[in-house]
Amino acid sequence: MTSSFTAFEGERRLASGPLDEVALAIKHAGPQAVAPIVIFDDLTGRSLDLDLRGSDADVLARLARNSEPGKTSEAAAPTSEPRGRGRPKLGVVAREVTLLPRHWEWLNAQPGGASVALRKLVEQARRASGDADRARAAREAAYHFMSAMAGNLPGFEEATRALFADDRRRMAGHIATWPADIRDHVVKLAYSDRAD
Known part of the structure; x- marks a missing residue:
């Protein structure tokens, strides 16, 4: 499933689609915006913040770095405990089950x-x-x-x-x-x- 995002300028939908397209639409609309712009992840309905500083290429490079495979979120970040069993190359991760x-x-x-x-x-x-x-x-x-x-x-x-x-x-x-x-x-x- 492809990720989809939607940006709103006040009550008006500004853009919808992949994150890079929506981010650039927000960046270009920013100076002329008459209401606050908020971006939502359509999968969760939650808003998110983007760093839109710099050129379009800078914004796209930051988005690409943040979505690289292997990047772990805070919730999935590895613990400081020594690694136990599992097959990391296959995506198998050892966790504790009670x-x-x-x-x-x-x-x-x-x-x-x-x-x-x-x-x-x-x-x-x-x-x-x-x-x-x-x-x-x-x-x-x-x-x-x-x-x-x-x-x-x-x-x-x-x-x-x-x-x-x-x-x-x-x-x-x-x-x-x-x-x-x-x-x-x-x-x-x-x-x-x-x-x-």
Whole structure:
């Protein structure tokens, strides 16, 4: 899935697409902007800050450096503990899992041992709940965006309740008077990959 970002200048959608394109659109609009510009990650609905100093090439170089493979986020940063088991070249990382003794007994009795059994269980759960997980993530992204851009608009609380109740019609009624670009983006984040 390609990452998508959307920038808003006040209540108006300024740009949407890959981060480098949106960053340059913001940079070029900055001097003429009549309202604050905010950029959102469409996957999470959260806003982010970009360093837009320097030339277009400088901005693009910084974005490329920050998205290089192998860069770790704060949450995924390695600990100072010595490296244990795992197959880093294959992307396998050793982590600690806490289970009850009966769980360990069952896992160790499985063909391939605990690690193989856990990987199979995780993959099975991902397949079984994939649609529900995507729908939940979409609702959360829409909520984060709504909170930032529409928290003071009429009907926000009722729209939020309808969003989490997965009642699209009721939500549409509560956001009908919102600025069109904000309203359309909420609907896109919450429902674009799902059938009505």
